[in-house]
Amino acid sequence: MSVTEEVITSEPVKTHRVAETLSRARELAIVAVILVIFAITTIKSPGFAHLTSIQQVMTNASLFTLLAVGETMVIVTRNVDLSVGSTLGISAFLVGDYFTHNAHASIVIAFLIGIGVGAFCGAAIGLIVTVTKVPSLVVSLAALYIIRGILNIIGLGIQIEPTAIPLSFQKIGFETFAGIPWIFIIPALVALGVGFSMRSFRSMRELYAIGSNPGAAQLAGVPVARRVFTAFVVSGSLAGLGGVLFLSEFATVNATAGSGYELLVVASCVIGGVAIFGGSGTVIGAALGAILLQIINQSLVVINVSPFWDSALAGALILVTVSFDRLLSNRATLALRLKGSAARGN
Amino acid sequence: MRKQSRAIFEQLGVDIDPNRKAKGLSVADQQMVEIAKALSKDARVVVMDEPTAALSPEEVRRLFTVVGNLRQRGVAILFISHRLEEVYEICQRVTIMRDGSFVRTDLIGDIKIDEIVRSMVGRDLSTLFPKTVIQAGAEVLRVERLTREGTFYDISFSVNAGEIVALSGLVGSGRTEIARAIFGIDRYDAGSVTVNGKKLKGSSPLRAMHAGIGFVPEDRRQQGLVMDFGIDHNVALASLGRLSHGLLLFRSSEHALAADWALKLRLKYGKLSDEANTLSGGNQQKVVLAKWLAGEPKLIIVDEPTRGIDVGTKSEVHRIIDDLAQSGVAVLMISSELPEILGMADRVLVMREGRLAATINRSDATQELVMMAATGQV
Numbered sequence: 001m002s003v004t005e006e007v008i009t010s011e012p013v014k015t016h017r018v019a020e021t022l023s024r025a026r027e028l029a030i031v032a033v034i035l036v037i038f039a040i041t042t043i044k045s046p047g048f049a050h051l052t053s054i055q056q057v058m059t060n061a062s063l064f065t066l067l068a069v070g071e072t073m074v075i076v077t078r079n080v081d082l083s084v085g086s087t088l089g090i091s092a093f094l095v096g097d098y099f100t101h102n103a104h105a106s107i108v109i110a111f112l113i114g115i116g117v118g119a120f121c122g123a124a125i126g127l128i129v130t131v132t133k134v135p136s137l138v139v140s141l142a143a144l145y146i147i148r149g150i151l152n153i154i155g156l157g158i159q160i161e162p163t164a165i166p167l168s169f170q171k172i173g174f175e176t177f178a179g180i181p182w183i184f185i186i187p188a189l190v191a192l193g194v195g196f197s198m199r200s201f202r203s204m205r206e207l208y209a210i211g212s213n214p215g216a217a218q219l220a221g222v223p224v225a226r227r228v229f230t231a232f233v234v235s236g237s238l239a240g241l242g243g244v245l246f247l248s249e250f251a252t253v254n255a256t257a258g259s260g261y262e263l264l265v266v267a268s269c270v271i272g273g274v275a276i277f278g279g280s281g282t283v284i285g286a287a288l289g290a291i292l293l294q295i296i297n298q299s300l301v302v303i304n305v306s307p308f309w310d311s312a313l314a315g316a317l318i319l320v321t322v323s324f325d326r327l328l329s330n331r332a333t334l335a336l337r338l339k340g341s342a343a344r345g346n
Numbered sequence: 347m348r349k350q351s352r353a354i355f356e357q358l359g360v361d362i363d364p365n366r367k368a369k370g371l372s373v374a375d376q377q378m379v380e381i382a383k384a385l386s387k388d389a390r391v392v393v394m395d396e397p398t399a400a401l402s403p404e405e406v407r408r409l410f411t412v413v414g415n416l417r418q419r420g421v422a423i424l425f426i427s428h429r430l431e432e433v434y435e436i437c438q439r440v441t442i443m444r445d446g447s448f449v450r451t452d453l454i455g456d457i458k459i460d461e462i463v464r465s466m467v468g469r470d471l472s473t474l475f476p477k478t479v480i481q482a483g484a485e486v487l488r489v490e491r492l493t494r495e496g497t498f499y500d501i502s503f504s505v506n507a508g509e510i511v512a513l514s515g516l517v518g519s520g521r522t523e524i525a526r527a528i529f530g531i532d533r534y535d536a537g538s539v540t541v542n543g544k545k546l547k548g549s550s551p552l553r554a555m556h557a558g559i560g561f562v563p564e565d566r567r568q569q570g571l572v573m574d575f576g577i578d579h580n581v582a583l584a585s586l587g588r589l590s591h592g593l594l595l596f597r598s599s600e601h602a603l604a605a606d607w608a609l610k611l612r613l614k615y616g617k618l619s620d621e622a623n624t625l626s627g628g629n630q631q632k633v634v635l636a637k638w639l640a641g642e643p644k645l646i647i648v649d650e651p652t653r654g655i656d657v658g659t660k661s662e663v664h665r666i667i668d669d670l671a672q673s674g675v676a677v678l679m680i681s682s683e684l685p686e687i688l689g690m691a692d693r694v695l696v697m698r699e700g701r702l703a704a705t706i707n708r709s710d711a712t713q714e715l716v717m718m719a720a721t722g723q724v
């Protein structure tokens with residue numbers, strides 16, 4: 001075995017990584033499953049292959065897609081944000097309240113209020129998590145109840161009615177652009193933007209390092225607390241934006257808005273290939289996971305299967321995808337290790 | 347059950363309270379508990395994988411006594427170790443493996459130590475400690491009266507450019523803790539750390555890095571590497587600020603940096619994008635070294651730089667450290683291996699129970715002197 005020979009193994013700059021290959025495979029697999037479900041549903045009920053159904057799926061998936069993007073950033077750092085449903089609710093309610101009390105309300109300000117409220121909630125959680133080092137599961141669970149509690153108090157018996165919401169604002173919820181609902185375009189753009197930055201921004205690379213090995217990340221000079229804090233602020237802001245979109249879609253809101261969203265969001269991430277203990281997964285995968293869950297939900301309705309099967313199917317999907325992942329990644333790592341020792345000369 | 351465990355501990359000749367939680371025990375005691383667990387199941391064969399890696403010489407003694415007792419009771423022991431002296435001390439037969447395959451088996455009396463090394467490496471090893479004697483330059487690190495309550499007290503020393511200073515002492519004497527304090531991971535209560543004439547303010551690894559310090563931690567898996575990052579991402583991790591253009595980080599620049607260092611450190615790998623956990627221990631250590639060297643530190647702290655890596659790579663790591671010192675980097679090396687300390691260090695600082703017990707120059711340093719200072723017999 002000669003040292004020089006092995007060292008000068010040059011390689012093309014185009015590289016594949018195990019994690020990357022897996023997430024790419026995962027994204028493609030989800031797209032394939034979405035298409036299969038679409039095909040089966042269409043065969044059973046030909047009316048499904050209609051633009052309205054597709055638009056309906058997009059509209060249903062929009063909020064979860066948006067929330068899954070923020071949640072992915074948090075989960076990648078080995079944390080979790082369970083407060084997103086409550087944050088979405090309080091944002092939707094406060095924006096509705098703003099419209100109710102201002103005859104000349106501005107849509108831009110409405111968006112700013114929603115995002116601001118969300119960012120505030122996210123910042124509070126992020127601050128507590130990074131300062132006290134209490135697990136984010138606990139902190140965000142507490143936040144889930146606290147925020148919902150506040151919403152219950154201020155929203156007691158109040159139902160914000162569509163008449164209070166300007167029509168121009170409601171149009172975001174039902175108008176389309178090139179056949180795509182506006183309410184889906186916004187989350188899709190957010191997902192693409194964050195997806196790009198996760199691949200190419202220094203700070204985002206550091207998020208993965210933190211989730212994969214917090215100790216090593218800290219030693220390498222990664223500002224762990226600041227990055228984790230930022231992830232929570234982004235997640236909160238997107239939940240706040242989700243509240244604005246919620247209001248535009250339903251035009252009515254009460255204190256229960258967004259209840260139970262958080263687990264569906266986490267489920268979307270997991271199905272989309274985001275490792276629950278951090279370190280890997282993509283925003284695009286999580287967004288696709290959200291869309292997959294929604295199309296299953298809708299196709300069950302269309303083919304007349306009891307919607308109660310929906311939850312069971314979602315659960316089964318989580319188990320199947322995660323087990324499959326584990327299998328694939330073990331194999332890939334093993335293959336690399338074998339190749340590695342081959343390269344070492346035996 | 348408690349009675350039973352007490353009986354087993356007695357047989358082993360160790361003094362551990364069965365009621366204590368395993369969590370707070372020293373590594374050595376935890377190992378004793380592991381061995382006791384094996385005995386309680388009437389094990390006939392006990393496999394020990396690098397049992398001495400984290401032990402002080404004293405604790406190694408105790409372990410070997412226990413191993414001797416086990417042998418007398420007819421238990422077969424498979425002892426896996428990188429430390430050849432230990433193999434000669436307690437083994438009867440030795441089997442040598444290289445890169446995952448069998449090389450040879452011999453009775454210990456039939457094989458000399460250099461023969462073992464040759465078989466392990468597959469070639470002749472010129473020297474395990476390639477130390478070049480050079481003239482030390484200007485002072486790089488000055489530590490003054492550094493104190494962290496309950497851990498170490500009143501530590502003062504300095505390291506000059508081109509010098510290798512070893513921090514020796516038993517496990518738990520505060521060596522690693524001092525390094526962590528210098529690098530800003532842990533706070534300290536009193537004293538100061540000065541690098542190149544500038545006092546380090548506050549404690550954060552980022553500040554220490556900016557001041558020109560690199561830190562190769564003792565635990566590769568937990569602190570050194572992001573195991574599921576590729577080699578290139580690991581090498582680049584501590585240099586991201588320098589590598590990125592504004593917010594953007596280009597993979598090609600990470601790749602180029604890693605390729606450069608892989609070549610310099612003779613890293614053996616398949617592709618630079620391969621995950622760190624696919625590499626052997628020695629090559630993983632080279633990746634950690636590359637990560638820090640890429641930042642061109644003025645001072646590098648290496649904590650147990652050759653723990654758990656094979657003899658061949660070990661001598662390469664020593665060569666890398668020596669090259670660094672030659673190029674004017676100040677090196678602070680923590681090690682539990684006395685031959686490594688005596689072979690590489692210009693000066694040896696010996697710690698005992700959180701205090702600096704002795705400073706010994708290279709020419710005066712012997713195993714006995716260092717051990718006596720470390721155990722308080724001077």
